[in-house]
Amino acid sequence: MTTSKELSIALTGNPNCGKSSLFNVLTGAHQKVGNFPGVTIEKYEGYLDYRGYRIKVVDLPGTYSLTPYSPEEIVTRKYLIEHRPDVVVNVIEGPNIERSLLLTTQLMEMEVDFLVALNMMDEVEERGMKINTRQLQKLLGCHIVPTSAKKRTGLESLLDHVIRVGTGDITIQKNKLFFRSGLEEPINEISELLAAERELAAYNSRWLAIKLLESDREVYREIQRQPAWVKAEVVMQAALKDARRLYGSDPEELISEDRHSFIRGAMKECVELPKEKRTSLTDYIDMVVLNRVLGLPVFLFVVWAVFHFTFTLGAPVMEWLSSLFSMLAVAGGRYLPDGMVRSILLDGVLAGVGGVLVFLPNIVLLFIGLSFLEASGYMARAAFVIDRVMHRFGLHGKSFIPMITGFGCSIPAIMATRTLKSRTDRLATIMIIPFMSCGAKLPVYVLLCGAFFAPSMAANILFGIYLLGIAVGLWTAWILKSTVLSSDSEPFVMELPPYRWPTLGSVVFQAKVKALMYVKKAGTLILAAVVIIWVASNYPRSAVIEADLQRSRAAVEADAGLGAAEKEDRLSALEQSAQSEQLAHSLAGRAGMLMEPVIRPLGFDWRIGIALVTGLAAKEVVVSTMATIYSLSSDTDTGDLQATLRSDPAFNRATALSLMVFVLLYLPCVAALGVMKKEVGRWKPVLLYSAYSLAVAWVLSFIAYRGALLFL
Amino acid sequence: MRLSELQVGDKAEVTGLNVDAAIRRRIMDMGLIKGTRFKVLRVAPLGDPMEIFFKGLYLTMRKSEADGIMVERSGGVGDGMPMHTGARRRYGFGGGR
Numbered sequence: 001m002t003t004s005k006e007l008s009i010a011l012t013g014n015p016n017c018g019k020s021s022l023f024n025v026l027t028g029a030h031q032k033v034g035n036f037p038g039v040t041i042e043k044y045e046g047y048l049d050y051r052g053y054r055i056k057v058v059d060l061p062g063t064y065s066l067t068p069y070s071p072e073e074i075v076t077r078k079y080l081i082e083h084r085p086d087v088v089v090n091v092i093e094g095p096n097i098e099r100s101l102l103l104t105t106q107l108m109e110m111e112v113d114f115l116v117a118l119n120m121m122d123e124v125e126e127r128g129m130k131i132n133t134r135q136l137q138k139l140l141g142c143h144i145v146p147t148s149a150k151k152r153t154g155l156e157s158l159l160d161h162v163i164r165v166g167t168g169d170i171t172i173q174k175n176k177l178f179f180r181s182g183l184e185e186p187i188n189e190i191s192e193l194l195a196a197e198r199e200l201a202a203y204n205s206r207w208l209a210i211k212l213l214e215s216d217r218e219v220y221r222e223i224q225r226q227p228a229w230v231k232a233e234v235v236m237q238a239a240l241k242d243a244r245r246l247y248g249s250d251p252e253e254l255i256s257e258d259r260h261s262f263i264r265g266a267m268k269e270c271v272e273l274p275k276e277k278r279t280s281l282t283d284y285i286d287m288v289v290l291n292r293v294l295g296l297p298v299f300l301f302v303v304w305a306v307f308h309f310t311f312t313l314g315a316p317v318m319e320w321l322s323s324l325f326s327m328l329a330v331a332g333g334r335y336l337p338d339g340m341v342r343s344i345l346l347d348g349v350l351a352g353v354g355g356v357l358v359f360l361p362n363i364v365l366l367f368i369g370l371s372f373l374e375a376s377g378y379m380a381r382a383a384f385v386i387d388r389v390m391h392r393f394g395l396h397g398k399s400f401i402p403m404i405t406g407f408g409c410s411i412p413a414i415m416a417t418r419t420l421k422s423r424t425d426r427l428a429t430i431m432i433i434p435f436m437s438c439g440a441k442l443p444v445y446v447l448l449c450g451a452f453f454a455p456s457m458a459a460n461i462l463f464g465i466y467l468l469g470i471a472v473g474l475w476t477a478w479i480l481k482s483t484v485l486s487s488d489s490e491p492f493v494m495e496l497p498p499y500r501w502p503t504l505g506s507v508v509f510q511a512k513v514k515a516l517m518y519v520k521k522a523g524t525l526i527l528a529a530v531v532i533i534w535v536a537s538n539y540p541r542s543a544v545i546e547a548d549l550q551r552s553r554a555a556v557e558a559d560a561g562l563g564a565a566e567k568e569d570r571l572s573a574l575e576q577s578a579q580s581e582q583l584a585h586s587l588a589g590r591a592g593m594l595m596e597p598v599i600r601p602l603g604f605d606w607r608i609g610i611a612l613v614t615g616l617a618a619k620e621v622v623v624s625t626m627a628t629i630y631s632l633s634s635d636t637d638t639g640d641l642q643a644t645l646r647s648d649p650a651f652n653r654a655t656a657l658s659l660m661v662f663v664l665l666y667l668p669c670v671a672a673l674g675v676m677k678k679e680v681g682r683w684k685p686v687l688l689y690s691a692y693s694l695a696v697a698w699v700l701s702f703i704a705y706r707g708a709l710l711f712l
Numbered sequence: 713m714r715l716s717e718l719q720v721g722d723k724a725e726v727t728g729l730n731v732d733a734a735i736r737r738r739i740m741d742m743g744l745i746k747g748t749r750f751k752v753l754r755v756a757p758l759g760d761p762m763e764i765f766f767k768g769l770y771l772t773m774r775k776s777e778a779d780g781i782m783v784e785r786s787g788g789v790g791d792g793m794p795m796h797t798g799a800r801r802r803y804g805f806g807g808g809r
Binding site: 064065067069070095096098099102249252253256257260282286290291292293295296380384385386387388389391397491492493494495496497498 | 729732734735736737738739740741742743745746747754755756757758759760761763767768769770771772773774777
């Protein structure tokens with residue numbers, strides 16, 4: 001069988017209409033995910049071979065309509081116009097056919113070659129609904145194929161019809177949808193004017209005319225540049241006036257009403273709803289889940305469950321991964337010759353790769369959890385329950401789950417903001433996530449709280465630090481949303497989809513997509529940054545320190561008056577102090593020392609400065625760097641380091657408090673910055689954010705330090 | 713009357729949309745146009761977004777958005793009983809007095 005003949009099809013449909021399941025069933029393993037240009041909407045493409053045709057399938061984002069207000073709708077419309085797929089498959093959610101037909105009417109207006117896949121037929125039958133598809137076909141002027149992605153029925157018939165439409169065997173009957181008098185005439189008139197315009201040949205002129213009367217800004221912009229606009233405008237103005245005079249309303253509303261009355265007519269003629277209305281499962285579940293008293297506890301429980309699923313289940317895998325990498329390092333050490341190359345490869349690059357991959361378990365688990373919530377229908381309800389609180393800070397209800405995930409790790413949390421549709425809502429949410437104290441910062445708090453505060457006090461301080469993070473985050477959101485990001489918040493007009501049991505395939509697919517995206521897109525950036533920080537904290541190496549170490553080592557070895565155990569101790573002490581000196585000598589060390597005048601007012605000396613610089617690789621590194629600087633071997637337990645810190649005159653309770661605040665708020669780790677850049681798309685917001693977080697960290701640490709000096 | 717002023721359980725019909733263009737578009741696309749009858753299902757636990765039901769669709773919106781949707785109340789909890797005062801009362805069932 002040859003596959004020389006190609007067909008391209010695009011799937012359109014409402015959100016939650018089973019479009020993605022259909023896409024998965026059709027294309028199976030032949031899928032790839034990209035982005036639509038300029039937006040962070042994922043573009044799913046795949047192909048299948050059927051009866052000698054290679055059918056390329058694009059799954060367009062779910063939309064209710066084709067107006068230019070939401071990014072999904074703009075993307076869908078643009079794709080249909082610019083890429084002109086051979087066949088558009090309009091997936092309709094059978095049980096909710098009335099609502100789904102709005103998009104169909106707009107495809108009819110565009111006069112694209114389309115057919116309807118009447119999906120979820122199994123559910124339609126179960127409910128006792130009857131749909132007269134023959135009659136509906138006549139009304140819509142296109143073919144309708146009943147399908148069920150879940151039960152895998154009707155798929156062959158769908159593909160057969162796709163081929164017939166694609167090859168011109170079936171033609172779409174046009175002009176099935178008319179508007180009321182007072183609208184129809186100007187539409188025809190404008191349409192004729194525009195049809196003469198050669199530059200607009202790519203568009204359907206009737207569609208353009210309808211869009212003009214709907215005052216669609218994108219079409220408006222396009223038409224305004226054409227000579228025909230002069231005449232068209234006159235007609236349009238007259239139509240606007242007429243509409244007001246005749247119907248007391250503007251054409252946009254009238255057109256919308258006419259579409260809906262067309263749909264209502266079609267429903268009356270073709271669809272028979274079951275006689276008795278029984279309370280659906282969704283109603284019963286919502287009575288509990290959205291209950292005024294139980295709603296909030298249920299919500300908190302779900303968030304807690306997702307959080308634990310992600311981070312508790314992820315922890316052993318993470319540990320297993322990092323031990324795998326240290327095993328690799330040990331194994332590699334045997335085969336590579338000693339020297340700089342080995343050190344860079346094993347301690348730098350391999351550790352860097354490990355640093356990238358270590359986040360994978362969390363990303364995969366979080367997205368399994370989130371896509372389960374999304375596909376089951378709870379995600380929209382979660383936003384409904386918590387929106388009041390989030391809206392007060394200018395955020396959307398959907399910002400909550402990414403924000404909470406930030407307490408585990410910023411990286412999956414930042415990636416999770418994709419559920420937010422509006423660009424400004426997303427940006428604001430991304431910017432507050434790093435203030436949520438992530439798991440890697442905890443070791444720093446444990447070290448400092450343990451060293452300087454009584455256990456009873458330590459818990460309160462820890463709690464206070466977490467609260468401070470939330471407060472700074474929400475404050476930041478509020479500032480952002482009331483200044484630079486004030487425009488175009490997503491209106492909270494949201495459907496609560498009926499509850500459905502998600503298919504395993506689509507949940508796993510989502511997690512796979514996110515994992516690959518992280519590794520491919522952010523992985524290289526993070527790897528580079530981790531390696532750079534590693535090099536900076538190890539190079540340049542001072543030959544003088546090295547020579548000193550050799551000399552004193554030889555002296556100890558030669559000292560006959562020492563026992564074997566004592567020798568061992570002396571040697572490791574020497575080794576550690578040399579390491580500490582090397583760190584001070586390295587680029588990171590010098591940066592730390594250069595920073596000293598700046599961080600002096602916060603109570604930090606150059607040693608803390610170095611720890612803060614290396615902490616950019618990952619926040620928990622702050623602890624191990626401090627151990628190195630204080631000449632402790634890297635495998636000392638925290639108790640020793642705590643004792644050392646306590647005995648250091650430069651360190652006191654105020655410094656500890658100030659350092660905790662600073663670690664909480666200053667720049668997130670490079671991995672988070674890398675993901676941030678990938679999600680935002682540009683460097684500028686990320687750099688501005690970095691400057692902002694440093695400033696906030698400095699000011700609040702200063703207040704904490706001075707306050708603590710006064711009161712403690 | 714505004715949609716935001718309705719109580720849980722009330723039934724009403726949309727009479728006009730006085731909201732921003734983008735929100736109006738969204739509301740109309742959802743099928744909430746002049747003449748649509750709906751029921752107020754519930755208010756979120758914290759009192760803000762509200763949920764209404766019409767044509768098989770569960771739609772939520774913030775009260776600030778519901779503020780711009782003009783409605784005429786046509787019934788309340790219970791059912792079928794017209795709860796209007798004034799002229800329409802004459803057509804009510806059973807409400808003898």
